[in-house]
Each structure stands twice: as C-alpha cells, then as structure tokens.
Amino acid sequence: MNPYNTPTVLQPWWRSIPAVLALLALVALIGALSFGFGFLVMIAAVVAVWVLPRWRWFAKAGATFGALVLLTVGAGLGGQLDDGGIVSEAGTQDKGSEGVKTASPAPKVLKAADYTKKPLNEAVELVDSAGFTTTHHDAAGEGRTVMVRSLWTVCFQEVDTTTKSINFAAVKSDEPCPEKDGGPLAWPVMPDVVGATYDTALKDLERVGIDLDSVELDDVYLDLDAPSAEQAAEDGDEWRVCFQSPEDGSDVTSDTTVSLDLGRWTDADLVQRCPKAKDTTYDIPTNDPDYDSGSNTGGSGSTGGGSSSSSGGSTGGGSVGTVHPGSFCSPQGATGVTKAGTPMVCGPGSDGHNRWHS
DSSP states (O other), rough: OOOGGGGOOOOOOSSHHHHHHHHHHHHHHHHHHHHHHOOOHHHHHHHHHHSSSSHHHHHHHHHHHHHHHHHHHHHTTHHHHHHHHGGOOOOOOEETTTTEEEEEOOOOOOOOOOOOTSHHHHHHHHHHHHTEEEEEEETTTSSOOOGGGGGGGEEEEETTTTTTTTEEEETTTTTTSSSSSSSSSOOOOOOTTTSSHHHHHHHHHHHOOOGGGGGGEEEBTTTOOOOOOOHHHHTTTTTTEEESSOOOOOOTTTTEEEEEEEEOOOTOOOOOOOOOOSSSSOSGGGOOOOOGGGSSOSSSOOOOOOOOOOOOOOOOSSSEEETTOOOOSSSSOOOEOOOOEEEEEEEHHHHHHHHEEE
C-alpha cells in the first residue's frame, strides 16, 4: 500500500486542542459564579488535559497549573473570595440595597473601676472623666452631710450601667468603714493589756487595728520620766503595763486617747511588781529624800548601813551593785554600775535630789 495515499484519520472533536482549551476557559467562567462548582469543573479539566490530548507531559503540567490560576482569577473577579461573602460569626447575612452586611455586634457592657478606699473627691473626678454621673451618702447610716469630699473615703459603690451612674457610700477619713452600707462604724475594741510586757501589748493593740502612733506612754512612778516609744521598745520585755486607758472592751474612736502607764523592773530590782495605784510617789520608799527612816523600819530599802540594788539606793557607803541612771539614790557618794556596765555615782541632780549619774 502506498503510505502517501493513506487517508488521514480524524480524531473526535472533544479530544481536540480547542475543546480542551475551551474547557479550561469554562473553569474561570464557572468559578466566577460559584467557587465550589468551579472547583469541580477544574478537576474535570485537569483529567481531560492528562487523558484526551496527545500532549507532552510538560504541556499537560502547564495546563494543570493554568487551570488552577484560571479558577482563582475567576473566583476573585466574581467576588467569591471577598470578606463580604463569608458568613458572619452569628451565621446570618443581611442582603440589602447596599450589598452584603454582617450582623451588628452586641453592645458592650459598661464596667466601672473599683474606687473603694479612695478619697471621695478623687473617685468623683475619675468617674466624671469616664462619662458617669455620681451621687454619695454617709455609709454609717447617720445621715451626715458630706461637706468637704476630700475629707471622706469611699467604702462602698453601687453602679447602674443603664443610667451610667455610681452611688458612693463614704465615711470620714479618720473613721473605719462599717461592715455593710448603713451599718455602725467598725471601731477597734480596746484589749486587756494590763500585766503584759510592752512588746506583747503593742502586738495586741496592732492586732485589733489601733494606730500605735497615737498611743501615749507614761511611767507609773512619779520619780521617773516617761519613756518614749523608742526607749520602751529597746527594752520591751522589761517594761510592764500597770494601767491602761480606756478599759478593755471600750471602742477606740478617733477621739479616744490610748494611754499605757508602764513600770520597769529586772531580776536585779528590789520591787518587781506594779503599784496598787497610779501616780505612786517613788519606786523605792527609801529613795525619797523626805523619807523618815524612823517612821518605817520595813520597806524594800535599807535603813542601815547596808546596800540596795537596781533603782534603789543605799543608806551606807560603797558600791550598791546594778542601778538605773536617773533614779533617786542615797547616800551621796555611793557607787554602782548600770546593766551595761557603766560606772555610776550617787550625787545631786538638776532637781537638787541625789540621783544616779555617770
């Protein structure tokens, strides 16, 4: 047979190159209308590219990539990838004359900060700047009028988010807040500290909420100067509370003065107890310059030539052992040492009475 006379065999139209290209173009068109349906058409086009035409592999690979690009371009032009076509978190779309609209977000719930323990004037200023309105009243339930807001402190607050308002309940700055709005002021109650050391008494006062800076100290004996808080703290286990004011169980208000009458003694002192009454004249009777030894042969001191220790003096000469600086002493010229070992001598003080000094 002459090969030149062999008739050409025509392949079906659907396997022709124009048919495959038309299918690829259809991917872009359908993708613009529906991304999901266009994706299915793209799969069909890719299969056709690899099965129908007699292309080389790199041409088929290029056609496959082109089909993906055509789908993306078509979907983008058709608005299938826009944010407006995505369903909102609420799952609804509102299609109106202006296009696709997402559901309106829920209104935010207004919250107010905590202004308790702040001065009332500062709290009001902060609330006003936040767009709220304020009212205020006496938290103690006594109906007192708030005259100067800077002198009051916020105890409670009630917020109304509907009207954007806050109602403050306040007390005067030197008053404690009540347990609840309208209740009585929670003043601290004076504990029983009589007989306790100074260190223990301070812990008990602080535990119930009494301001230690307002506590006044006095020496229970008139012949000794009242110690300062620093001096009493240095030997807090030697000072004892002999008397207190107010009595235990009493409310300690802002107008109450807390006072402690202290006595001091160590193992070296002759008297190691509190007196029976306040304002006792002298720690040791024989230390009184006006003491009449003939009227009392007893007592805690010596009326003869012996010696006494601690804040007591001696009616004889020589060393008397451990003494307290500033205490009355006798006779003049007697010697002793402090607890720290400092030599002391009995001689006239600034008041004309014999006292221990270095």
